[in-house]
Amino acid sequence: MYLTGAQWELMKTTPITPPRRNRRTATIAIFVVGFLFVGLAAVAVGSEIYLRKRVSDCMAQSMTYSIGSPVEIEMSRKPMVWQLIDGKTPYITISTVEDRVGDAEGMSMDLRLNDVESLSDGPVANTVQSSSAEVRWTAQGILATLQQQGVLAVVSSVVPNEQDQTLNVQIVGAILGVTIKPSVANGALDLEVVEANILGFRIPREIPQMIIGTIGSQLAEFPLDMQAKDVAVTNDGIVLQLEGGYTEIERVDPADADIPSELEEACTLV
Numbered sequence: 001m002y003l004t005g006a007q008w009e010l011m012k013t014t015p016i017t018p019p020r021r022n023r024r025t026a027t028i029a030i031f032v033v034g035f036l037f038v039g040l041a042a043v044a045v046g047s048e049i050y051l052r053k054r055v056s057d058c059m060a061q062s063m064t065y066s067i068g069s070p071v072e073i074e075m076s077r078k079p080m081v082w083q084l085i086d087g088k089t090p091y092i093t094i095s096t097v098e099d100r101v102g103d104a105e106g107m108s109m110d111l112r113l114n115d116v117e118s119l120s121d122g123p124v125a126n127t128v129q130s131s132s133a134e135v136r137w138t139a140q141g142i143l144a145t146l147q148q149q150g151v152l153a154v155v156s157s158v159v160p161n162e163q164d165q166t167l168n169v170q171i172v173g174a175i176l177g178v179t180i181k182p183s184v185a186n187g188a189l190d191l192e193v194v195e196a197n198i199l200g201f202r203i204p205r206e207i208p209q210m211i212i213g214t215i216g217s218q219l220a221e222f223p224l225d226m227q228a229k230d231v232a233v234t235n236d237g238i239v240l241q242l243e244g245g246y247t248e249i250e251r252v253d254p255a256d257a258d259i260p261s262e263l264e265e266a267c268t269l270v
Helices: 005-013 020-067 080-086 139-146 150-154 206-217 261-266
Strands: 071-075 088-096 107-118 124-138 155-161 166-171 176-185 188-198 227-233 237-244 247-250
Touching: 020 071, 020 088, 080 088, 124 139, 139 155, 139 237, 176 206, 176 227, 188 206, 188 227
Parallel strands: none
Antiparallel strands: 071 088, 088 107, 107 124, 124 237, 124 247, 155 166, 166 176, 176 188, 227 237
């Protein structure tokens, strides 16, 4: 059978319309895939937020229990699921939220732990490759702390001198005056009495030196075996810089420690 010229021209000019059914199926498939992608993304984001909050709350409760001061925790941006799987956290920052660390009034601290690894069993719970911290202690906080130390309750004022990098301490009003110069020696804070006087008359420094040593004892023990690297006197008080290397954090056995119930609840992820 042969096509006439008119029929051939009609076939060339008539567009071929693809089946609507196939186009509709493709549209539905794209919609379903997009819906599933959005759903999975929402679940992933929700899980990340939930796990990050639970782990941060657990660590904050633990650090608060350890140092005796409420803290805020910020963890690295590495996804929490990955951190829980491999047990490795690039860094953790810890900041006190109140002007008090343990028995030291007017003290605040910012702490950073680098390359933290969690171990599932054994006596060691975590390892930390390095750490650093900044400790700030206000003059009013030093005064309030000293006034709680029995014989040192007679301390009446602590005045920082940023220009001379010294602390001027007045005891029993202005009867005894002591000038202290903070420094760092062998990784520890050293408070040296550079001048002492009674009613304006100079006296040997050895006697007040034994008393002033109590102030340094407030900063003698640093967390995670960190050591003092630098100290500066500011208009507000003193600022101490700490650094630490590799250290291990021992696992706490609930049977051997009085762990608050809120800590156990915060650390329950499931």
